[in-house]
Amino acid sequence: DIVMTQSPDSLAVSLGERATINCKSSQSVLHSPNNKNYVTWYQQKPGQPPKLLIYWASTRESGVPDRFSGSGSGTDFTLTISGLQAEDVAVYYCQQFYNTPYTFGQGTKLEIK
Amino acid sequence: QVQLQESGPGLVKASQTLSLTCTVSGGSISSGGYYWNWIRQPPGKGLEWIGFISYSGNTIYNPSLKSRFTISLDTSKNQFSLSLNSVTAADTAVYFCAKDKDASGVGTFDYWGQGTLVTVSS
Numbered sequence: 491d492i493v494m495t496q497s498p499d500s501l502a503v504s505l506g507e508r509a510t511i512n513c514k515s516s517q518s519v520l521h522s523p524n525n526k527n528y529v530t531w532y533q534q535k536p537g538q539p540p541k542l543l544i545y546w547a548s549t550r551e552s553g554v555p556d557r558f559s560g561s562g563s564g565t566d567f568t569l570t571i572s573g574l575q576a577e578d579v580a581v582y583y584c585q586q587f588y589n590t591p592y593t594f595g596q597g598t599k600l601e602i603k
Numbered sequence: 604q605v606q607l608q609e610s611g612p613g614l615v616k617a618s619q620t621l622s623l624t625c626t627v628s629g630g631s632i633s634s635g636g637y638y639w640n641w642i643r644q645p646p647g648k649g650l651e652w653i654g655f656i657s658y659s660g661n662t663i664y665n666p667s668l669k670s671r672f673t674i675s676l677d678t679s680k681n682q683f684s685l686s687l688n689s690v691t692a693a694d695t696a697v698y699f700c701a702k703d704k705d706a707s708g709v710g711t712f713d714y715w716g717q718g719t720l721v722t723v724s725s
Contacts, residue, residue, distance in 0.1 A: 491667065530711045539699050539715035540650065551713065583650060587710025591665040592652040 492516050492586050496595035502603040509571040511598045513584035518564045521588065528588035531560055531569045533580045534597075540583060544569065576602060605629040607700050607716035617725050621687040625700030625716055626680070633658050633678040636706030641674060641685045643696040644718070651696075655703070656683055690723045697721075 493516040503509040519528045527547035532540035542551045544560035547567055557572045571578055579602060584595040611623035625639070632639065641653040654664035656674040664672055673686040687694060697720050701712035 528710070532712075539701075539718055540712070541715075542704065542711065542713050545704065545711040585650075585711075590652075590663050590710075591667065592710050594650040594652070596649050 491591055492519065492588060492593050494584050494586055494593050494595040496582075496584060496598050498598060499596070500599040500601065502601045503571075503574050504603045505574055505576065507574055507603075509574050509578070509600055511569045511582050511584075511600070513562075513567045513569070513595050515565045515567075515586055515588075519586045519588035520564050527563050527567070528586055529560075529562070529567050530585045530587060531558075532583045532585065533578075534583065535580045543582075571600075574600075574602070605702060605714045607702065607714055609698060609700050609716045609719040611698075611719055611721065613720060614722050614724055615690050617691055617723055618689055621685075621690050621694065621721060621723075623685045623698055623700075623719065623721070624682050625684070626682050627702075628681070631678075632676065632681045632683060638703040638709075639674075639676070639683045640701045640703065640712060641672075642699045642701055642712070644699065645693075645696045646720075653685065692723050692725065695721065695723045 495514045497512045529547040531544040534540040548560045559570045561568050581597045581599050583597050606628045608626045615621045638655045638657050640655040656662045660676050662674050676683045697718040699718045700716045702714040704711040704713035
């Protein structure tokens with residue numbers, strides 16, 4: 491199984507500042523034939539299901555604010571939230587869909603400083 | 604707009620079989636080539652992918668879960684189901700059903716049910 495490891499486990503950022511969450515996969519999730527990275531980012535608020543934010547490592551889902559961006563390739567990926575807003579308080583998960591079983595990172599809890 | 608809704612018992616006794624159903628509305632479960640997934644989340648913990656069933660009934664499961672799960676499709680009711688036998692306390696979790704974003708089982712989930720908490724009692 492591909493292991494996804496996120497850092498940090500928790501993060502406190504001031505409103506309006508930038509939040510950066512990292513995700514490392516135990517093997518490359520870059521599919522050479524299409525040059526796509528098989529990584530997704532989700533946001534989960536308490537009592538709610540996860541919400542799709544970013545897929546293919548950097549493609550923003552329709553309706554997701556452009557302050558959310560994804561980057562990285564191979565084994566190292568980053569979710570960046572530029573200009574943190576109060577409603578961004580949540581747990582964020584990365585996930586690989588390079589192969590089954592699909593696996594998630596352990597989650598990063600984002601709070602307001 | 605596709606909507607998914609899980610249903611099933613909230614409490615199951617250890618060693619018994621858990622059965623959950625996901626009802627899909629806003630689209631046909633057997634068209635579009637989508638794959639339909641089950642994912643669970645123990646209280647206060649992270650997400651674990653259980654498996655999926657394709658629009659045509661093919662299944663793939665997480666091998667770490669030791670073949671205790673079965674996913675099935677009922678196209679007449681626009682539902683898919685999850686069965687888990689010999690449950691233990693470790694199976695206590697919120698169970699989510701989710702739809703693949705793209706056809707042919709991409710593995711990115713764009714629509715989720717609200718989740719249903721299943722507690723296994725001794």
